[in-house]
Amino acid sequence: MSVVSVGGDYDVVIEAGCSARVAEVVGDGVQRALVVHPDSMRSLGERITASLRDSGIEAYAVGVPDAEDAKTAVVAADLWSVLGRHGFTRTDVVVGVGGGTVTDLAGFVAATWLRGVPVVQVPTTLLGMVDAAVGGKTGINTAEGKNLVGSFHPPRAVLCDLDLLSTLPREDYVAGLAEIIKAGFIVDPVILDLVAEDPEAAGRPDGPHTLELVERAIRVKADVVSQDLKESSLREILNYGHTFGHAIEQVEQYRRRHGEAVAIGMVYAAELAAAAGVLGRDVVDRHREVLTSVGLPTSYEPGRWPELEAAMRRDKKNRGSMLRFVVLEEVAQPVRLEGPTDDQLRTAYAAVCA
Structure with missing residues (x-):
């Protein structure tokens, strides 16, 4: 226990x-x-x-x-x-x-x-x-x-x-891994190492690291929440990948699993950070490697940008008309990206759709 x-x-x-x-x-x-x-x-x-x-x-x-x-x-x-x-x-x-x-x-x-x-x-x-x-x-x-x-x-x-x-069906279990992997990218890189050590086992509830993965992810959230219950500042980092992910869920009328949408959303956030010049390509690539290794999606379909952008503009983290994203400067170094340009937003979308 x-x-x-x-x-x-x-x-x-x-x-x-x-x-x-x-x-x-x-x-x-x-x-x-x-x-x-x-x-x-x-x-x-x-x-x-x-x-x-x-x-x-x-x-x-x-x-x-x-x-x-x-x-x-x-x-x-x-x-x-x-x-x-x-x-x-x-x-x-x-x-x-x-x-x-x-x-x-x-x-x-x-x-x-x-x-x-x-x-x-x-x-x-x-x-x-x-x-x-x-x-x-x-x-x-x-x-x-x-x-x-x-x-x-x-x-x-x-x-x-x-x-x-x-x-749980395997697809639902794997979708839940997205939130664990998110915790690894924003705070606890050991999670990423455990997943990379044996991706197939990470995707099973009877895997050797299941308890540790669950506990580490919960500790990340518990530590953040205990410092910022009402999301006035620090807690926003828990939304990594969620701005684009929630937009996907909305335009697809919630037919896609939340974890799958968040996985794509993390790749979008990484590509956006790269487009803004704050994140290196090696970390962007690591997103795709880790997520793909457990069977999570990392790409999206082209042609839906107007719907997705409209949905993102209703995100709770926005202030006025300014879009705000949680992005990374490095693994375990989350920051806020405020007011990215239209060119940066579209460049990231094109990269996710490639």
Whole structure:
């Protein structure tokens, strides 16, 4: 077992089988619990609900749509209605069981019900464990963009049950590696070395370095978040690759896996940094090498620049009409690139499409 403390405010437990411990971590004085799970994980959601009931808590399980279809105002309103019908108070708890979309949704519902009730997150995907469930960002999507409506609401605890990763399709597991590799590029190069040592093993939940990769990525996020919860400065580095990645997701109506979009987004950010003269070609090439080695995409289709640019201009990091990107000067040396020229933006896009 490994435990990562996030600023001393809550713990992230990384251990096989720890999802059975939800009742232990919800806290004292809890009378009611709402377990939010995707429809495809009903069995796990009901199992956790039963364990809460066995501990004397009045627990309810509610299924939501899979993937990004869960992150809508309509679904959130349905969950608010459940909380209201069952008389949830500020001492009760919401439990998110599922991938990043479910933990985002459950956290948002918890943050907004009675202006904030506790939430416990049980991420079931690699992406959820190393990114979405840790850090207290919650949100839902709108037609105008991803995560434009949300709140900062740190969880009471996060339980990363490594046993659950064995149920993931390989494509979903590999997509989650993008966020781990991102942590390697922005802070912890040892991650890149571990992946390069055996890329095939890195793409399997039973690989020899799985626990270390997950723990290192979570520590990167925990350290950053503990210094800057509300993304006023440092936390922006966690968005490396996300400006272009979120644009891809939006123009493709969220049909592409988040990690795949972020992988392409990191290559775009690297090419943009090279076009702006702040990053060497060797690091740009390393992006493609590491990502390709585990089966992640590194290129995009030409002809979609107007849609992508419009989506990027709605990014949360922008200030006024100025585009802002997180880029690298070197591995583990992230900086902000503010107001890149149109020529630099298009040069980077052309390089990604080549």
